[in-house]
Amino acid sequence: MVPRKTSLLLSILLLALPVFGQQQSNPKPKPRVIVVGVNGMELDIIRPLLLKGQMPNLASVIERGAYGKLRTVSAPNCPRVYSTLFTSTYPEEHGVTGFIVGGITANTNMLKEEPVWSLLSKSGITVGMANVPATFPVMPVNGYMISGMLTRGKNCEDGVLCAPKLSEVMGGDAVYPKSMQAELLKNVGDFYIDCERMPSAADLKGHESEVIDKWLGKVQVIRDQQTKLFDYLLNEHPTNFTFLAQSCEDRAGHWLYPITPFNAGYNPSINNVRQDAFPNQYIAFDKVLGAILKHADENTYVVIISDHGIKPLREFEEKDPHAHMDHEKTTPVIAKHDFADGDDVPGSLFVMGPGVKHDLRLMGLGASVYDVAPTLLHIYGIEQPKQMRGRVLTEIFESSDNKVAAKK
Numbered sequence: 001m002v003p004r005k006t007s008l009l010l011s012i013l014l015l016a017l018p019v020f021g022q023q024q025s026n027p028k029p030k031p032r033v034i035v036v037g038v039n040g041m042e043l044d045i046i047r048p049l050l051l052k053g054q055m056p057n058l059a060s061v062i063e064r065g066a067y068g069k070l071r072t073v074s075a076p077n078c079p080r081v082y083s084t085l086f087t088s089t090y091p092e093e094h095g096v097t098g099f100i101v102g103g104i105t106a107n108t109n110m111l112k113e114e115p116v117w118s119l120l121s122k123s124g125i126t127v128g129m130a131n132v133p134a135t136f137p138v139m140p141v142n143g144y145m146i147s148g149m150l151t152r153g154k155n156c157e158d159g160v161l162c163a164p165k166l167s168e169v170m171g172g173d174a175v176y177p178k179s180m181q182a183e184l185l186k187n188v189g190d191f192y193i194d195c196e197r198m199p200s201a202a203d204l205k206g207h208e209s210e211v212i213d214k215w216l217g218k219v220q221v222i223r224d225q226q227t228k229l230f231d232y233l234l235n236e237h238p239t240n241f242t243f244l245a246q247s248c249e250d251r252a253g254h255w256l257y258p259i260t261p262f263n264a265g266y267n268p269s270i271n272n273v274r275q276d277a278f279p280n281q282y283i284a285f286d287k288v289l290g291a292i293l294k295h296a297d298e299n300t301y302v303v304i305i306s307d308h309g310i311k312p313l314r315e316f317e318e319k320d321p322h323a324h325m326d327h328e329k330t331t332p333v334i335a336k337h338d339f340a341d342g343d344d345v346p347g348s349l350f351v352m353g354p355g356v357k358h359d360l361r362l363m364g365l366g367a368s369v370y371d372v373a374p375t376l377l378h379i380y381g382i383e384q385p386k387q388m389r390g391r392v393l394t395e396i397f398e399s400s401d402n403k404v405a406a407k408k
């Protein structure tokens with residue numbers, strides 16, 4: 001007879017077998033990957049901060065891994081690029097071509113190609129996602145999903161570049177599974193799902209310093225809430241694949257980029273107030289990264305991705321009535337990323353983990369946003385589906401036949 005304790009353990013083990021997707025005969029643990037998305041990370045701003053030692057956590061990832069520019073799509077913006085990252089297909093193919101598609105705020109129901117979280121879930125990989133742009137309403141995964149940018153709610157009815165609180169979300173679910181929402185409210189609090197709306201020109205006029213400081217204060221509150229959320233999820237709901245994202249950096253850049261009097265749109269009463277505001281966003285991000293890295297051991301892959309960069313406006317852009325309309329509303333925007341030529345504002349990629357080359361710099365624009373999903377699948381030994389346009393970034397691995405990837 002099997003002792004009671006052993007049989008109980010046996011039944012727990014049987015229950016723990018993956019039921020979502022196909023079962024693997026190989027009991028080898030699945031790779032653990034943490035992806036950190038940063039909206040609009042600009043290497044022109046990051047590099048001096050790295051040199052000054054103000055981003056020690058990112059510097060440690062660079063030292064232990066591979067990094068470089070990430071070629072992005074034309075006229076890049078968050079939903080357009082993130083949906084490309086998810087599916088490795090052209091914007092016209094996956095359907096999320098911008099913030100507004102056919103007069104409606106971009107949402108997951110528009111996604112016409114299978115996203116990476118779905119492919120991973122089907123293969124029995126546990127998936128956790130939080131605050132990733134363009135994931136509202138949330139979709140079922142083999143784990144959890146908390147939506148990010150483009151979540152609609154009170155004081156943010158259209159969902160575009162504003163921040164509803166978790167309890168004030170409307171027009172769809174922000175949390176999967178639904179039961180997790182009460183748990184998050186109880187243990188993390190009623191956090192803002194996306195970054196703060198930028199102030200309007202009218203709000204700013206005559207109160208520039210005050211409005212700027214208040215806005216930056218709110219941004220930090222949101223970032224602190226996000227850090228608490230990420231920490232909670234990584235502690236209480238560990239998953240094989242975790243995708244966390246931040247979006248306040250980009251928003252600060254749009255109207256607080258440190259420009260000079262020669263740049264288009266320069267207004268000393270705004271642009272002279274806090275020249276450090278935008279670089280400070282990355283210093284603050286680095287602290288968030290530090291909190292995330294505490295959850296990563298030498299067997300964890302850490303992937304930091306930026307969907308695009310951000311650059312000051314150029315004179316001729318000011319005359320284009322369609323320029324930067326996505327972010328502007330009435331905010332005096334001085335920097336943007338939806339340039340017709342995406343190569344003007346490449347994103348960036350930082351990867352470290354088992355079998356990833358150390359201190360490797362990827363030159364040029366050889367790596368693209370299309371390559372992210374195939375490379376993530378490769379780490380799990382999953383072949384990229386035919387519709388994917390990108391390739392596995394084999395050059396970042398010690399051997400092209402990645403030892404850690406569970407090859408079939």
Ligand SMILES: [Zn+2]
Nearest residue numbers: 040250251327
């Ligand atoms: Zn932006």
